[in-house]
Each structure stands twice: as C-alpha cells, then as structure tokens.
Amino acid sequence: MRVFVNYKTLWMLAWLVCWPPLPVRAECCAAQVKMAQLVREGPNYLLSADIDYQFSEKALAALQNGVPLFWELQIKIQQPRELLWSKTLAETSIRYRLQYHALLNMYRVKNESNGDVQNVSSLAAALDLMSTLRNFHILDNAGFAPAPATVLALKVDFDRNALPLPLRPLAYLSKQWYLSSDWTLWPLKN
Amino acid sequence: MALKKLKLSGNLSVFILSGLILLSLQLMSSATQESSQLGEMYSWLLLMNAIGSVVLLWLVGANIYTLTKQLKKREAGSRLTTRMVSLFVVLALAPAAIVFYFSMQFLHQGIDSWFNVEIDRAMEDSLELSQASLDQRMRWHLKQTQQLASTLEFSPTNLLAPEIENLRELAGASEMTLFSQPGTIIVSSSNNPSDILPSLPDEHIWIQLRQQHTDYVALSPVRDDELMIRVIVKINGQEPLYLQALYPVPVRIADLADSVEFAFVRYQEMSFLRHSLKLSFSLALSLVLLMSLLAAIWVAFISIRHIIAPVKALVKGTQAVASGRYDQQLPVTAQDDLGFLVESFNEMTQRIARASYESRMAGFEVENQRAYLETILANLTAGVISFDTVFKIRTANQAAYRIFRIQVNQCIGYTLLELAKNVVELAEPLKSMQRFLELSDDIWEQRIAFLGPNGRQELLCRGTPLFAQDGARAGAVVVFDDVTDLIQAQKNAAWGEVARRLAHEIKNPLTPIQLSAERLQHKLADKLSEADAAILKRSTITIVQQVEAMKEMVDDFSEYAKPSKKQTVAIDLPVLVQEVLALYVLKSGVKFKANYEAGGGLLVTGDPVSIRQVLHNLIKNALEAIETQGLIEINLHRVQKNDTDFIEIALYDDGPGIKDGQIEKIFEPYVTTKAKGTGLGLAIVKKIIEEHGGAIWVDTQRKVGAGFIIQLPACNV
The missing domain is CATH 3.30.450.20 (PAS domain)
Known part of the structure; x- marks a missing residue:
C-alpha cells in the first residue's frame, strides 16, 4: 500500500509550523544587476541597465512546461538622509512575463508595463530582451536637483505570488525559486 | 458575578478563536480555487494558519504542562481531567486519523487519475497534428x-x-x-x-x-x-x-x-504541477486536520476543566471535611447533576457541622460535668480511689493524697500492693484495703488503723465494687475518711463524761466517808476496848487510805480527761529534757544520758506543761522498772516521713522490758503491770502526744529493756 503522507509533506508541515524560517538565499539562481546608468539627456533622465537572469532547474522545468514566470525590475532614485531612511525621489517598475509556447516552439516576452510583446525562438533571445534596458525614461528634470549622494537603486524581483498556487508553498521554502536579486545602488551621473 | 463575567468572556474567546480558525481555513480553502481573488493571499493564509497552529500547539502544550504539574502535586481532579482528556484525544484522533488517511488516499488517487499515458499521448499527438x-x-x-x-x-x-x-x-x-x-x-x-x-x-x-x-x-x-x-x-x-x-x-x-495549444499547455502544466499539487493539498489538509485537532483538544481542555470544576471543588471539600473543617460550602455553578451533587454536599456539610457542633457542645457539657465532679471529689474531705478490673488505681482525689501523703504520679496505674512496697509506712492499711477489695463482692465497710505521718490514724473505709452494664466487674471504688480526730474526740468526750460522773458521783461522797470514818474513830476509840479500838483504828486508816487512793484515782482520771494542749508555744526539746532530767539526776544508782545534736533546731509546738508531764511519766515508769541501778537514755533527733519533719524522742531503759502480750494494750487506761499504778500514766502520755499531733509506740526492735518512741511534728521556725 502506498503511503501518501510522505516525508516531504510532513517535513513541509513541520517547516510551516516552525515558521518563520531564516531567509532562503541562493546565490546560484539569483538575478544580478550587472550595470545601471542614469543619464540626463535634455530634459529627461534615461536609464540603461544590464541584468543577468538566472534559472534554476525547477524554474526552467516549470517554464518548459508552460508555467509563465514574472519578473519585476524595480527602479528607485533615492536620497540618503541622516538618522532617517532614504527619501525616494522617483520610483517606477517594469514587469516582464516570460512564457513558452509549445505550438510555435517560441518564447514570448511581454513587457506588462507598456504591453509590448515579443516572440523569440530561443530562451537566450528571450532573456536578452529582458536583460538589456536602454534609454528607459525615468523622469524629467523639472524640479529635480540630485544631491551628490543621490543613488539609483535597482532590484529584480521574481514574483513568486504569480506562480500557480500549488507551487507557491514550495517556492517560498525552496532555494530553487529564489530568483530575485538584491537591491543594488548606483551613483548618479550628471 | 465577576466569575460569571469571566466565564462568559472565556466562552466568548473560545467561540471567537474557533470562528477565526474556521474562517482562516475556509479562506485557505477558497484560495485554492483558481478563480478566487484570494489566490494572491494563499501564501499569507498558509502562514497565518501555520502561526495559528503554533498558537494552538502552545495553548495545548501549556495545558498539558499545567496538567502534568497538577498530576505531580496530586491535585484534586487532575487524574480525572487526564483520563477525560486522554479519552477525548483518543476518540477524536482515531476517526480523524482514519478520515485523514482515506482523504489523502482519495486525493492522491484523484490527482493521479487525471493523468495517464493515453491522454499524454493524445495531447502530444494533437499538438503534433496541429x-x-x-x-x-x-x-x-x-x-x-x-x-x-x-x-x-x-x-x-x-x-x-x-x-x-x-x-x-x-x-x-x-x-x-x-x-x-x-x-x-x-x-x-x-x-x-x-x-x-x-x-x-x-x-x-x-x-x-x-x-x-x-x-x-x-x-x-x-x-x-x-x-x-x-x-x-x-x-x-x-x-x-x-x-x-x-x-x-x-x-x-x-x-x-x-x-x-491551450489544452496541451494546460495539461502539461498540470502534469508538471502534479506533485506540487499533491503536496499542496496534503499540506492544506494536514494543516486543517492539525488545527482542527489542536483546537478540539484545547477546547476539550477548557470544557473538561469546566466540567471537572465542581468535581474538583467536591474533592477539595471532601478533603476539608475529612480534615475536620465542616463549615465547607461550595459554590453552585450549574443546575445540572453536578450542581445537584454540590447542593447535596453543601447540605451534608451543614448537617455534619451542626452535628459536630452539637457533639462538641455535648462534649463540653460532659467535660464540664466531669470537671464539676472532679472538683467535688477534689474538695471532698473523704479520700476516693477508683480501681480498674485488676485493682490498679485509675483515679484518686486530692483528699486521698492528703490522707496518705503520696504524690499523685506515684499512684495512678499501680496496685495497692505495688504502692505498699514503695511506701513502707502505709504498707499495712494498703494491704488491708487490697485484701478487702479482692475478697468483697458487695459493699464493705472497715476501719483501718495505721501509723501515718501524723501519728496514729484511723480510717473508715467503704468499698463498692463497680459493674458494667453487662454485669461484668468493671472495677471498684473505695471511699475512706480519716476518723482519727473524730474517734479521739469521741473518746475524749466519753472519758470526760466518765470523769465528770466520777467526780460527781464518787469524789463527792468520799470526803463524807473519810470524815465519817475519822469521826467514828474519834468518837468510838475511847469507848471501845483496846482490841476493838485497834481494829477500828486499822479500819479507819484503811478507809481513809482507800478514800485518799480513790480521790487520787479520780484526780488522775480527771487529769486524763482534761484537754492537755492548753497553750501552744514553741518548745525547745533539748532544754526541756535537760530540765526534766535535772530533777532525777540525784537518784542514786541510775544514770541518765541525753543524746541530741546541738543547734539541731529540735523544736516542737505544744503545751510545755503537758510535754513535761509526758517526760515525767515515762521517766517515772522507767525508774520504777529499773528499781535500783540502771541507765535511762533519751535520744532526740529530727526525722522525715512523707515529706513532713518530725522530732523523734526515743526513751530507753535497761529494765526487764515489756512482755509481748502487753505491748498492744499498754497505752490503754487501767492497763498496768505495776502493783501500785493506776494504769493511766501511759494512757495520759499517749493522749497528750496524740493531742499534739504526734505518735507514740513501743520500740519492739529493742531487745534490752523497754523503749518508747515519740514523734512530734517539728516546728519549723
């Protein structure tokens, strides 16, 4: 007779009961912001960034099996303050959806912030689309006078809440699903 | 009122917590539906439920810990609570485990049944066809x-x-x-x-x-x-x-x-998520079961504690009653069977308290009566001693101790014979009393004389055997009274009366008889012949001598009848003895020897004339016994008997002594061994000594001559 209450279930239950666990970090699968640059061109501040997305075995299997994956590139311009938390001068985000189309054997990258959809034939191409950000308009300089300490903060956040419901508990507990990056700070260039 | 509010708030908190648990579980269940808006909150709901489980686990753990402590302390109701909780847990766990097992089985089988090779193949083929x-x-x-x-x-x-x-x-x-x-x-x-x-x-x-x-x-x-x-x-x-x-x-x-493509992707996604789905559902189901069980156990603890509370109170109340606190009243918290039991307990304790109070009051009454009787017995002049079945002394009143002069703790639990061994002076009366106790099956009365600490004492004893209700011998009680003074008074009164009558009836006619005889001789001497005159003269002389003798005898008798203790002063006996002996020192052929300790404080209280007469009488007796040559020895010293100090005067001579048959009667009036004696000398001595609270007896231990021992109470100045 099969034992359906397997050890994994019991282990997860015990884990949940013993909540909160330590933050699960996995350097192997986390995304990285390789470069970020905010350049003023005329009245606008334009952002250019290079991001390195990483896939764990589980995440790749999920993508190949039709599970859509979501990343959100969070962008903030912050001014550090003494004794207080940093003041956010500007904030925006870009949300990407990556999904594999079995019929076309293509990967679809959708920028959910502006609705752009691109279909590419390989995962590398799809990641290239998401990785390279050029001249993204952040804000115009009307009333914006950056202090010398003002920084550009970027973070790639993998949205685990957008995963199918059965995957979510595992995604919170397994390092295979920690695909987000940390906040990275970049100095502003005038 | 406060208790009621507390209970209400407790119940309310249980209901609220149960409601929250159900709501949380329901939300989690709803969140698993794909179309639900709660899907985004699924992880948070899972976490909340996990935290809820931890809280419940902590609550159950705290209850178990408390119960364990109560069990160790053997607190009232703890064992019953343990038994009921265990029973509840077993009853709740067994069906829940069965349902859980089969639910998991159905769940896993259901999910597995969604997927099979044919559908896989068909889906792939259809995609390939497209x-x-x-x-x-x-x-x-x-x-x-x-x-x-x-x-x-x-x-x-x-x-x-x-x-x-x-x-x-x-x-x-x-x-x-x-x-x-x-x-x-x-x-x-x-x-x-x-x-x-x-x-x-x-x-x-x-x-x-x-x-x-x-x-x-x-x-x-x-x-x-x-x-x-x-x-x-x-x-x-x-x-x-x-x-x-x-x-x-x-x-x-x-x-x-x-x-x-949609169907294929959907199927592929579902197939990929198969294990995650099983895991997720198993997790949710396990969480639901865990929370339900923990909540049920926690509520069981609260409910059982609520149910056990009256039983616990009853146990505590019973323990209190067992330890003698009968005023225990328990609060009636419910109108159910347990409430009825508590009410019955309260009624029972009230009755017990009332009965106990009455019993205590009766005990007090009995104690008062006993104390009253003891007071009466203690204040009786008659001594009262009660005995058990083997004639051991159970109680003795103060008068008994006063008469016998024995410490209380020396008496209780001893037989009279055992007492007699310890107190030699009382051996004779105690043995007599024991003999009467053993022999008599009915009320007996007997006079017992003995030489007590105050001299010769005469007791009037009345013994009564005691019987239990079933007729068995339960002991005996002896009532005795010191009748020495009474008898002495009676004797004195009798002798006084005799003396008065003698004086009146005998002494009065003696003078006329003497005078008449002397007149007859005076009148008839010259008228009679010489021979008759000589006869008359001899007769007259005889009559006169006899009348004189009778007068002397009546005077002695009067003297004997008179009270000897006319005045009471402290008498220094060595001085008195020296004074008396000084009168006899010149008696040729007799030596006198007085032995006493100088500065010994040999003082007695009494009438010095009477005591001097005692010494005179005894010395005269001794001189008469010695006749020509001999030794008269007087020893004075202090002795202690029955915690009382006495001055002992021992007078010895080396004469022929007293015959054994006469020793007992020698102190009685008109008992004499001498041809000339009136027989009142020693009787007067005895009377004087006894009137002074002393005693005199013949020293039978002495083998040479005669010896008298006088003991008079010492005067402690």
Whole structure:
C-alpha cells in the first residue's frame, strides 16, 4: 500500500509550523544587476541597465512546461538622509512575463508595463530582451536637483505570488525559486 | 458575578478563536480555487494558519504542562481531567486519523487519475497534428513565396511597388515587404491600409538568414497576437534582397491550433504541477486536520476543566471535611447533576457541622460535668480511689493524697500492693484495703488503723465494687475518711463524761466517808476496848487510805480527761529534757544520758506543761522498772516521713522490758503491770502526744529493756 503522507509533506508541515524560517538565499539562481546608468539627456533622465537572469532547474522545468514566470525590475532614485531612511525621489517598475509556447516552439516576452510583446525562438533571445534596458525614461528634470549622494537603486524581483498556487508553498521554502536579486545602488551621473 | 463575567468572556474567546480558525481555513480553502481573488493571499493564509497552529500547539502544550504539574502535586481532579482528556484525544484522533488517511488516499488517487499515458499521448499527438498541419501550410507558402521571389529577380526597381502589390494580392498574403541586405525596407504592401509600418523580422531572424543562407519560414504572432506565417526568401540579384510575406492562418485553423495549444499547455502544466499539487493539498489538509485537532483538544481542555470544576471543588471539600473543617460550602455553578451533587454536599456539610457542633457542645457539657465532679471529689474531705478490673488505681482525689501523703504520679496505674512496697509506712492499711477489695463482692465497710505521718490514724473505709452494664466487674471504688480526730474526740468526750460522773458521783461522797470514818474513830476509840479500838483504828486508816487512793484515782482520771494542749508555744526539746532530767539526776544508782545534736533546731509546738508531764511519766515508769541501778537514755533527733519533719524522742531503759502480750494494750487506761499504778500514766502520755499531733509506740526492735518512741511534728521556725 502506498503511503501518501510522505516525508516531504510532513517535513513541509513541520517547516510551516516552525515558521518563520531564516531567509532562503541562493546565490546560484539569483538575478544580478550587472550595470545601471542614469543619464540626463535634455530634459529627461534615461536609464540603461544590464541584468543577468538566472534559472534554476525547477524554474526552467516549470517554464518548459508552460508555467509563465514574472519578473519585476524595480527602479528607485533615492536620497540618503541622516538618522532617517532614504527619501525616494522617483520610483517606477517594469514587469516582464516570460512564457513558452509549445505550438510555435517560441518564447514570448511581454513587457506588462507598456504591453509590448515579443516572440523569440530561443530562451537566450528571450532573456536578452529582458536583460538589456536602454534609454528607459525615468523622469524629467523639472524640479529635480540630485544631491551628490543621490543613488539609483535597482532590484529584480521574481514574483513568486504569480506562480500557480500549488507551487507557491514550495517556492517560498525552496532555494530553487529564489530568483530575485538584491537591491543594488548606483551613483548618479550628471 | 465577576466569575460569571469571566466565564462568559472565556466562552466568548473560545467561540471567537474557533470562528477565526474556521474562517482562516475556509479562506485557505477558497484560495485554492483558481478563480478566487484570494489566490494572491494563499501564501499569507498558509502562514497565518501555520502561526495559528503554533498558537494552538502552545495553548495545548501549556495545558498539558499545567496538567502534568497538577498530576505531580496530586491535585484534586487532575487524574480525572487526564483520563477525560486522554479519552477525548483518543476518540477524536482515531476517526480523524482514519478520515485523514482515506482523504489523502482519495486525493492522491484523484490527482493521479487525471493523468495517464493515453491522454499524454493524445495531447502530444494533437499538438503534433496541429504543428504538422501548420507545417504543411508553411511549406506551401514558402514554395509560393519562392516562386514569387523568382519573378522579382529581374524586375526594375521603379516597378517593384506595383509588382509587390500584385504579387501580394496574387498570393493572398496580408503583407508583403521587400528588404535590402541590411534590412532596410525597399517596398511594402499590406492589405490593411492603416498599417504604415510593416511587421519587421527581429534580429535573430536576420542572423539566421545571414548565417544559414536558407529561406526562413515560421509561424509568428504579429501585432494583436494574430497568428501569421512569416516567410522570408532571399532574392538573388546584383544586390541581394529579401522578400517577406505574411500569410494569415485561416481563422478556423488558428482557433483549433490555439485550442489544442491551450489544452496541451494546460495539461502539461498540470502534469508538471502534479506533485506540487499533491503536496499542496496534503499540506492544506494536514494543516486543517492539525488545527482542527489542536483546537478540539484545547477546547476539550477548557470544557473538561469546566466540567471537572465542581468535581474538583467536591474533592477539595471532601478533603476539608475529612480534615475536620465542616463549615465547607461550595459554590453552585450549574443546575445540572453536578450542581445537584454540590447542593447535596453543601447540605451534608451543614448537617455534619451542626452535628459536630452539637457533639462538641455535648462534649463540653460532659467535660464540664466531669470537671464539676472532679472538683467535688477534689474538695471532698473523704479520700476516693477508683480501681480498674485488676485493682490498679485509675483515679484518686486530692483528699486521698492528703490522707496518705503520696504524690499523685506515684499512684495512678499501680496496685495497692505495688504502692505498699514503695511506701513502707502505709504498707499495712494498703494491704488491708487490697485484701478487702479482692475478697468483697458487695459493699464493705472497715476501719483501718495505721501509723501515718501524723501519728496514729484511723480510717473508715467503704468499698463498692463497680459493674458494667453487662454485669461484668468493671472495677471498684473505695471511699475512706480519716476518723482519727473524730474517734479521739469521741473518746475524749466519753472519758470526760466518765470523769465528770466520777467526780460527781464518787469524789463527792468520799470526803463524807473519810470524815465519817475519822469521826467514828474519834468518837468510838475511847469507848471501845483496846482490841476493838485497834481494829477500828486499822479500819479507819484503811478507809481513809482507800478514800485518799480513790480521790487520787479520780484526780488522775480527771487529769486524763482534761484537754492537755492548753497553750501552744514553741518548745525547745533539748532544754526541756535537760530540765526534766535535772530533777532525777540525784537518784542514786541510775544514770541518765541525753543524746541530741546541738543547734539541731529540735523544736516542737505544744503545751510545755503537758510535754513535761509526758517526760515525767515515762521517766517515772522507767525508774520504777529499773528499781535500783540502771541507765535511762533519751535520744532526740529530727526525722522525715512523707515529706513532713518530725522530732523523734526515743526513751530507753535497761529494765526487764515489756512482755509481748502487753505491748498492744499498754497505752490503754487501767492497763498496768505495776502493783501500785493506776494504769493511766501511759494512757495520759499517749493522749497528750496524740493531742499534739504526734505518735507514740513501743520500740519492739529493742531487745534490752523497754523503749518508747515519740514523734512530734517539728516546728519549723
């Protein structure tokens, strides 16, 4: 007779009961912001960034099996303050959806912030689309006078809440699903 | 009131917590539905439920810990609570475990049943069929485009635009564009005039075209996700060109392909998520079971504690009653069977308290009565001693101790014979009393005389055997009274009366008799013959002598009858003895010897004349006994008997002594061994000594001559 209450279930239950666990970090699968640059061109501040997305075995299997994956590139311009938390001068985000189309054997990258959809034939191409950000308009300089300490903060956040419901508990507990990056700070260039 | 509020708030908190648990579980259940808005909160709900489980676990743990402590302390109701909780847990756990097991089985089997090889195969085949169908169409459009491209090879540049337009319409393409080598649009035609810019191939397509040197054909969603067949064909010429044609896929085929793809992707996703789904559902189910069980156990603890509370109170109350606190009243918290039990307990304790009070009061009454009787007994002049069945002394009143002069703790629990061994002075009366006790089955009365600490004492004893209700011998009680003084008084009164009568009846006629005899001789002496006169004279002398003797006898008797203790002063006995002996020192042939300790404080209280007479009488007796030569020895010293000090006067002579038969009666009046004695000398001595609270007896231990021992109470100045 099969034992359906397997050890994994019991282990997860015990884990949940013993909540909160330590933050699960996995350097192997986390995304990285390789470069970020905010350049003023005329009245606008334009952002250019290079991001390195990483896939764990589980995440790749999920993508190949039709599970859509979501990343959100969070962008903030912050001014550090003494004794207080940093003041956010500007904030925006870009949300990407990556999904594999079995019929076309293509990967679809959708920028959910502006609705752009691109279909590419390989995962590398799809990641290239998401990785390279050029001249993204952040804000115009009307009333914006950056202090010398003002920084550009970027973070790639993998949205685990957008995963199918059965995957979510595992995604919170397994390092295979920690695909987000940390906040990275970049100095502003005038 | 406060208790009621507390209970209400406790119940309310249980209901609220149970409601929250159910709500949380329901939300989690709803969140698992795909269409639910709560899907985004699933993880938080899972976490909240996990935290709820931890809280419940802590609550249950705290209850178990408290119960364990109570068990160790053997607190009232703890064992019953443990038993009930264990029973509840077993009863709740067994069906829950069975339901859980089968639910898990059904769940896993249900999920597994969604997937099988045939459906896998069918899904893959249908997708492959769709792809094959589209491939066929793509190949056809590629061939068509290649043919069209060949027509453009030699077309002049200025005619390309209308040519492309014609070719597009001819081929049925929705858009046709001609690119130069680097991808610059040369000419474009579209069936939709609103499309200003043609759909451009992405960089990867260009790379593929340049690297592989083959034509490109692929399905591609264009613009509004409309499925198109993109064909790019290289046109060889002086300058290589690329012709891109976008062919629409028929709506029906596109819909079918979409449908197949959706189903395939959905199935593939579900298949991929199969284990996660099982895990997720198992987790949710386990969490639900765990929370339900923990909540049930916690509520069971609260409920059982609530149920046990009256039992606990009853146990405590019973323990209190067992320890003698009968005023225990328990609060009646419910009107159920336990409430009835508590009410009955309260009624019972009230009755017990009342009965106990009455019993205590009765005890007090009995104690008072006993104390009263003891007081009466203690204040009786008569001594009262009670005995048990083996004639051991159970109680003795103060008068008994006063008469016998024995310590209380020396008496209780001893027989009279055992007492007699310890107190030699009382051996005779105690033995007599014991003898009467053992022999008599009825009330007896007996006089017992003994030489007590105050001299010769005479007791009037009355003994009564005691019987229990069943007739068995329960002991005896002896009441005795010191009648020494009474008898002495009676004797004195009798002798006084005798003396008074003698004086009146005998002494009064004696003088006329003497005078008459002397007158007869005076009157008749001259008238009678010499012989008769001589007879008369002798007779008269005899009469006169006898009358004198009778007078002397009556005087002695009067003396005997008179009270001897006329005055009471402290008498220094050595001085008195020396004074008395001084009168007899000149008696030739007799030696006197007085032994006493100088400064010994040999004082007695009494009448010095009477004590002097005692010494005179005894010395005279001794002198009469010695007759010519001898020794009279007087020893004075202090002795202690029964915690009382006595001055002992021992007078010894070396005469012939006293015959054994006379010793007992020697102190009685008219008992004498001498021809001339009146027999009152020693009687008077005894009377004086006894009137002074002393005693006199013959020292029978002395083998030479006679010896008298006098003991008089010492005067402690």
